Amino acid sequence: MNNALELDNVSAFYGASQILQLLNLRVEQGKVTCLLGLNGMGKTTTLKAIMGLVDRVEGRITLNGQPLVGRTHLRARMGVTLVPEDRKVFASLTVHENMTVAQQLTGSGKDFLIEDAVRLFPRLQERLEQKAGTLSGGEQQMLVVARALLANPSYILLDEPTEGLAPDYVDAIKESIQAARSRNIGIILVEQSLPLALAVGDDFYIIENGQTIFNEPRDAVMADPAILEKMLAVE
Ligand SMILES: Nc1ncnc2c1ncn2[C@@H]1O[C@H](COP(=O)(O)OP(=O)(O)OP(=O)(O)O)[C@@H](O)[C@H]1O
Numbered sequence: 001m002n003n004a005l006e007l008d009n010v011s012a013f014y015g016a017s018q019i020l021q022l023l024n025l026r027v028e029q030g031k032v033t034c035l036l037g038l039n040g041m042g043k044t045t046t047l048k049a050i051m052g053l054v055d056r057v058e059g060r061i062t063l064n065g066q067p068l069v070g071r072t073h074l075r076a077r078m079g080v081t082l083v084p085e086d087r088k089v090f091a092s093l094t095v096h097e098n099m100t101v102a103q104q105l106t107g108s109g110k111d112f113l114i115e116d117a118v119r120l121f122p123r124l125q126e127r128l129e130q131k132a133g134t135l136s137g138g139e140q141q142m143l144v145v146a147r148a149l150l151a152n153p154s155y156i157l158l159d160e161p162t163e164g165l166a167p168d169y170v171d172a173i174k175e176s177i178q179a180a181r182s183r184n185i186g187i188i189l190v191e192q193s194l195p196l197a198l199a200v201g202d203d204f205y206i207i208e209n210g211q212t213i214f215n216e217p218r219d220a221v222m223a224d225p226a227i228l229e230k231m232l233a234v235e
Contacts, residue, residue, distance in 0.1 A: 002065040003029040005050070005080070005155050005186055010059035012042075012049040012210075019045045020210040022059065027203075029064075029154055029186040032177060034197040036234050037207035043190045044085065046207065047157045050188075051075055051082045064154065076105055079154035083161060087140050091133025095124055095143060098132050102147035111183060117146040120176055138169035145176050155186040162196055174200055194235045206234055 005027045012020035019042050027033040035043045048054050050061060052072045061068045063078055076082075090098050099114050118125035121142040127135060132143060141161060148156045158177070162170045170193075177200045180187055191197045197204065204221055206214035214230060221227050 003186075004064065005068075005188075006060075006062045007046070007050070008060040008062070010049055010057060010061060012045055012054045013056040015055055018210070019054070020049060023207070023210060024212055025205060027155065027186045027188055030181055030184040031202040032181055032187045032189055032200050033203045033205065034201040035188060035190045035205050035207055036194070036197065036231055038234050041207045042210040043207050044159055045210070047082055047084075047159055047188065047190065050080060050157060076151070076153070080157065081105070081148045081151045081153040081155070082157045083144050083148045083159060085159045085163070087137070087144050089132035089135070089140050089143050091131065093132055094129050095132055095135070096128040098143055098147060099150050102150040103152075105151040112149045112152055114150065116179075117150055120149075120179055121146055121172055138165050141165060141169065142172055145173060149176065149180060149185075153185065155188070156180055157188045159190045160192060161189070162191070162193060170196065192235065194231055204231060206230065
């Protein structure tokens with residue numbers, strides 16, 4: 001079986017404006033694929049196109065060989081979870097209730113449990129009965145990442161998960177990405193911080209004007225300073 005999430009000549013539109021232009025991307029299960037690029041180039045739109053959150057898509061999006069189509073909740077059921085930039089938790093539910101709801105989302109196995117989530121994010125352990133709306137920004141981000149893992153998806157799409165976070169939280173997010181990879185989850189990471197991308201990434205893409213203009217595996221990036229220069233230019 002082809003264990004990859006693939007975008008093949010994908011164009012995406014908001015109303016009449018075309019944002020993605022024949023974009024190609026391939027993410028394997030158990031790998032971290034980083035999307036880099038300057039602001040407004042289409043990174044978030046790429047994640048939204050995968051989830052069916054843009055007005056129109058042309059081209060082919062496939063999940064392990066099957067077309068990924070239909071409404072967002074159906075795509076989630078097929079095994080893709082998006083962690084958007086806005087870090088939305090269910091504010092009036094407790095941390096524990098937020099986690100329980102996430103577990104019911106995909107129904108695709110129960111490998112990653114609440115015990116695993118609190119081991120990864122000990123700060124959440126102390127706050128399980130607290131209303132999620134009262135958590136700090138960093139704690140809320142841990143909760144949304146924990147919820148993504150608890151849905152036991154095949155792929156997680158992370159949109160700038162460390163933006164504005166203190167170093168301790170960034171480390172926790174890094175560990176959670178590594179934990180997800182070790183569970184054979186494929187990850188798309190949109191990340192402005194090159195050090196973080198380099199710390200966890202297996203493959204690197206640069207998106208410019210809605211197209212992938214660069215696609216290099218980790219070994220090539222580490223071996224060639226000229227490639228690293230290109231990545232630094234879009235940080
Ligand atoms: N709902 C929308 N309707 C119309 N245009 C939009 C919409 N959302 C985004 N765009 C436009 O699509 C383009 C790509 O935006 P996108 O958010 O995908 O970029 P990005 O690479 O993720 O940038 P950033 O790092 O700033 O989040 C931008 O020009 C943006 O203004």
